[in-house]
Amino acid sequence: MNLLTRSASLVPPNAFVDQPPRILLLSPSRGLGGGIERYLMTVEETLRAGGADLVRVDMLEPDADLSLATRSRFLLRALDATRRFGRADSVIAGHANLIPVAAAAVRLTRAPLGPVLFYGTDIWGMRWTDRAILRADPRLRPVTISSYSAGALSKVGVAPILAPGISPAWRTALLAEAARRRPLSAVPTVLSVFRLDDWVGKGAMVLLEAVEAARAAVGPIRLVLAGRGPAPGALHELVSAHPDTELHESPTDEALARLYATADLFVLCTRTRSRGPGQSGEGYGIVLLEAQLAGCAVVGPASGGSHDAYQDGVTGQTPTDESATALEIVLRAMLADRARLARIGRRAAEWAGAATRPEDHTRAVFTTLTGRLPPAGHASAGTGTGTGTGTGTGRSIPEQSARTSPRRDGIRSVTPRGLGES
Numbered sequence: 001m002n003l004l005t006r007s008a009s010l011v012p013p014n015a016f017v018d019q020p021p022r023i024l025l026l027s028p029s030r031g032l033g034g035g036i037e038r039y040l041m042t043v044e045e046t047l048r049a050g051g052a053d054l055v056r057v058d059m060l061e062p063d064a065d066l067s068l069a070t071r072s073r074f075l076l077r078a079l080d081a082t083r084r085f086g087r088a089d090s091v092i093a094g095h096a097n098l099i100p101v102a103a104a105a106v107r108l109t110r111a112p113l114g115p116v117l118f119y120g121t122d123i124w125g126m127r128w129t130d131r132a133i134l135r136a137d138p139r140l141r142p143v144t145i146s147s148y149s150a151g152a153l154s155k156v157g158v159a160p161i162l163a164p165g166i167s168p169a170w171r172t173a174l175l176a177e178a179a180r181r182r183p184l185s186a187v188p189t190v191l192s193v194f195r196l197d198d199w200v201g202k203g204a205m206v207l208l209e210a211v212e213a214a215r216a217a218v219g220p221i222r223l224v225l226a227g228r229g230p231a232p233g234a235l236h237e238l239v240s241a242h243p244d245t246e247l248h249e250s251p252t253d254e255a256l257a258r259l260y261a262t263a264d265l266f267v268l269c270t271r272t273r274s275r276g277p278g279q280s281g282e283g284y285g286i287v288l289l290e291a292q293l294a295g296c297a298v299v300g301p302a303s304g305g306s307h308d309a310y311q312d313g314v315t316g317q318t319p320t321d322e323s324a325t326a327l328e329i330v331l332r333a334m335l336a337d338r339a340r341l342a343r344i345g346r347r348a349a350e351w352a353g354a355a356t357r358p359e360d361h362t363r364a365v366f367t368t369l370t371g372r373l374p375p376a377g378h379a380s381a382g383t384g385t386g387t388g389t390g391t392g393t394g395r396s397i398p399e400q401s402a403r404t405s406p407r408r409d410g411i412r413s414v415t416p417r418g419l420g421e422s
Helices: 003-008 035-049 068-085 096-109 128-136 147-152 168-179 204-218 233-240 253-262 286-293 305-309 324-335 338-355 358-369
Strands: 022-029 053-060 090-093 114-117 140-143 189-193 222-227 245-249 265-267 297-299 394-397
Touching: 022 035, 022 068, 022 096, 035 053, 035 286, 035 358, 053 068, 068 096, 090 096, 096 114, 096 128, 096 140, 128 140, 147 305, 168 253, 168 286, 168 338, 189 204, 189 253, 189 286, 204 222, 204 233, 204 324, 222 253, 233 245, 253 286, 265 286, 265 324, 286 297, 286 305, 286 338, 297 324, 297 338, 324 338
Parallel strands: 022 053, 022 090, 053 394, 090 114, 114 140, 189 222, 189 265, 222 245, 265 297
Antiparallel strands: none
16 A cells, blocks of 8 residues: 555545635744655645645744743744634644644644644654643544654554655656656766754764775765755865765755756665664655655665655665665665666656655545545645645744844754654
8 A cells, every 4th residue: 555545544434524624733843944844844735735724833933943932932822823713623733842732722722633743753752741641632643754653652652654745846846857868977976865964863974984985896986965054064074074075055946856866876874863862863754755756766774764765675775774884785786787776766766756646645634634535626736836835725823023032043943853854
């Protein structure tokens, strides 16, 4: 069964309600980047394109830090939005940290359903108070992005899987790049995409070491690291110390699509650290899907939820462990035959295209997060533009623009390292 439709296989008795669902979406952030924001953006776009009446309330924006004052303002805005919104069909908590606010909103709106979205490291770091609230209220239920994360949540409850979707416009652009036949370059290219300030958790040092070792066996290899910047100084220093290595900070969508399509191999080697202050882990790895849509073979992390994002042995490979030696063995084997690697990339595009059909994702989003099918006449978000606009009504209540303190460097994002991020 297609991963994106697995959670929609059992449709509840009230699914065939031909009325647009009314949804309150509580979001941890907007404008900070990262995989969780992209996941929620696609969910929001899909619901609105499917006709939902949706109000979104964001806690954190780029010009605010995660202070007590910011949390307090978010609570007041969320409660005010709840009061004005009236009765809701679903209150979606976009992060486990928002469980207390979501529990209050579910009661005030009399919503029968309160999905709480989980990703990866947020499961390990969930506060005991949030866990208690989640267990106590039957309307709150965990929803997660991969079979790995669902297993990690088993002590909390049975969590349906809602795998990440790809914006229709972005999906179309990536598939268009895959359809272009390009001659092989003189030197093979290995690409990795992640949020650059998380370069340690995403295994950049291990990747550099593995590529350097692979060069001794297969010859020159061009390594490209790309993602949302700015890149920390330590990463710049690391890249400058390694030959044939490039750093692309905050590429445009068009540039990123070209990077995917012109790479011979995409590698994501996120470290799994479930304890301590430097927690990291890959709940899914949406960049793996993006790379495959653009026709690039992939190497996924040794552990975590990324196994759901590609077909091991068909569209990509998985190292035996997180060491540079294990990764180097995979790189050396895959780069040894670039013509075969190109054929794997074409299979990857075919598989990823089938796994990310917008109509399947629309059905999964509605059944998982609202308990019903998309209303008649709104069967698919496939005609959406990828910009968050659609045929449904939508309102957003952002953080207030007036600030009492200046913007600080290095804003601390509420978004944990759960998804592969660009």
